[in-house]
Amino acid sequence: MSFKGSQAYDNDDFFENYMARRKREESPNERIETPVFLEKLGDVTGKHILDLGCGDARFGYELLQKGCTHFQGVDGSKNMVEAANKVLEGTNGSVAHFPLKRWDFEKHTYDVVMSRLVFHYIEDLQTIFDQVYKTLADQGQLIFSVQHPVLTSSIESAAKSSKKSNWIVDDYFNTGQRVEPWIEEQVIKYHRTTEDYFAMLKRSGFSIEDISECSPKPENFSSEEEYERRMRIPLFLIFSCRK
Ligand SMILES: C[S@@+](CC[C@H](N)C(=O)[O-])C[C@H]1O[C@@H](n2cnc3c(N)ncnc32)[C@H](O)[C@@H]1O
Structure with missing residues (x-):
């Protein structure tokens, strides 16, 4: 069986292992x-922030400690919520249990909409970007991370259980659904190129101000060896955009 969107996180074994x-x-x-x-x-002082796919909202808690006025999380998983x-x-934060669509x-409504490692689970991302544009105040920011497209292109390396020191990039321009073996389950993700994002x-109207490949x-890093290993394969892609 393959899990779509939040479903995997409502499988208790998967959830505990992931956390x-x-x-x-x-x-x-x-x-x-x-x-x-x-x-x-x-600086998040005074900002109203929406986090799409907020998980356990530990990051939201950190933002509230840094002075954000209100944090609203949304997540499709009951366990996460x-x-x-x-x-x-006891904070100025709240979370709602909804699939993003x-x-x-x-x-x-919001000064900032953020999302960390969620959009590669979303099939119709264009509609979400349109909705995010609508919910932002003028000059508001959308900041999000996704799994780096190099990773989502092919599941061949993901299927290997050992620590990876290289990664097979294949089918890069054949975008669309991938079923990835992850934490002993099959998880549905959507591969897009950087250009697609x-x-x-x-198309939704955003100006892209910056990207980072992290x-x-x-x-x-506390370990030199771990730092050297992480210099080999890009894991994350972050976009900073403005309305
Ligand atoms: C990899 S976790 C990231 C959680 C959090 N953003 C973080 O960085 O710690 C992905 C999260 O996205 C949520 N998610 C995935 N697809 C979703 C959807 N269609 N609607 C709402 N939440 C979704 C999952 O339930 C899960 O909490």
Whole structure:
């Protein structure tokens, strides 16, 4: 059986395994993606932020500590929403249980819409970008990360269980659905080229201000060996866009 969207995260074994990986000190999300994401967000003081696919909302909690006025998370997984409710208890943050395609994107509501490692699960991403454009205030920002297109192109390397020191890029321009073996399950993702993301964002009306491929920084690693390993394969792609 293959899992679509949030479904995998509502399989309890998958969820526990994923959370344990995500919270690892050496997790590439923490060592590579988070520092770049924070840099792109800049000063969040006074901002109203919407996080699409917020997971357990630990990042939202961090943003509230940094002075964001209100954090709204949305996630399609019941397990994630339960975890997020605990994390956000007593804060100016809240979380809603919706698949993104059913979320009510109210007009001119947020200063920042963000999303971390979620959009490669979405089949009709153009509609989501259109909705995000609508829900942003004028000059509002969309900042999101996806799995690097080099990774999503082919599942051949993903299927190997050993630590990867190289990655097979294949079918790069044959975009569309991939069924990837991940944490002992089959997960549906959508491969897009960098150019595809760029074109869709422009079609929705965004100006693309910056992209980052998240090159690892030695100062963010406690192990030299891990840093050297992470210099080999790009994992993340981050877009910063403005309405
Ligand atoms: C890899 S996790 C990332 C979680 C969080 N953004 C983070 O970086 O820690 C992907 C998240 O996207 C959510 N998700 C995937 N597809 C979704 C959809 N169609 N609608 C809402 N949430 C979705 C999943 O439930 C999961 O919490």
